[in-house]
Structures are given as structure tokens and as C-alpha cells.
Amino acid sequence: MNRTTFALPEVVYGPSLVLCPHTLLFGILFHARAFRNPNLTSKARLRKLFISKGCEQLLVPLDREKADWYVFCKTELVKGVPTIQRIKQMSKSAMSSMLVTFGEIRGWKGAFHAHQFRYGSGKVINESGE
Numbered sequence: 816m817n818r819t820t821f822a823l824p825e826v827v828y829g830p831s832l833v834l835c836p837h838t839l840l841f842g843i844l845f846h847a848r849a850f851r852n853p854n855l856t857s858k859a860r861l862r863k864l865f866i867s868k869g870c871e872q873l874l875v876p877l878d879r880e881k882a883d884w885y886v887f888c889k890t891e892l893v894k895g896v897p898t899i900q901r902i903k904q905m906s907k908s909a910m911s912s913m914l915v916t917f918g919e920i921r922g923w924k925g926a927f928h929a930h931q932f933r934y935g936s937g938k939v940i941n942e943s944g945e
Contacts, residue, residue, distance in 0.1 A: 888905055
């Protein structure tokens with residue numbers, strides 16, 4: 816069994832928090848009810864979990880039944896209703912298009928692209944004074 820562990824550290828408040836990969840990932844995982852613990856449905860409930868004395872981390876395993884789901888999955892209109900297709904991957908062009916639209920809605924000058932997440936997780940936005 817190939818197992819991958821991702822550290823999800825506490826995030827410091829900043830104007831680009833909405834772009835923080837950790838915040839985004841937690842939001843998606845909570846919405847999908849992807850954790851093995853069925854009561855783990857929000858950041859507030861996550862904060863109520865007990866970390867044993869002497870430990871600096873807490874394991875929050877994902878539900879094995881949802882292991883084949885995509886984090887960035889496709890959405891489709893089904894009989895006029897937007898529906899999340901968790902077992903279908905979102906295309907790269909759809910992701911890029913959504914990020915550009917997000918930037919336009921937010922009012923940022925210039926296009927916002929997926930590769931910008933790699934470099935400082937919104938550092939440019941934090942330093943922009945916006």
C-alpha cells in the first residue's frame with residue numbers, strides 16, 4: 816500500500832488567506848466529508864480534537880472509501896442542477912479558466928494563473944496593500 820502524508824500547518828492570518836492552499840484543501844475535504852471521523856465536518860470541530868500530551872501533531876485519516884475521489888473534480892449540469900462529479904478529474908483548462916475568472920471577480924489587475932500558487936501562496940497579494 817502506497818501511503819502519502821500531507822502536513823497541514825496552522826495558517827497565519829493574511830489578506831490572501833482565501834488563496835491559501837491549506838484553507839482551500841480543508842474546505843474541499845470538509846465539504847466532501849472525506850475524513851474517517853464522520854463528525855469532522857468543519858474547522859471548528861477540527862480544533863476541538865484532543866492532541867495527546869507530548870505530541871505536536873494529530874493524525875486525521877481520510878475515509879478509505881473516498882480514496883479514488885479527486886480533490887479538484889469535475890462539475891456538470893445534471894438536469895439543470897450543478898453536480899459535483901467526484902470520480903472525474905477537473906481538466907487543467909477548466910482550473911485555469913476558473914482562476915482567471917476568480918481574479919476578474921476579485922478585481923485583480925492581470926490574469927491569475929495556477930502556477931502563481933507555487934510561488935509564495937499569495938505573497939504578491941499580501942504585499943500589494945489590497
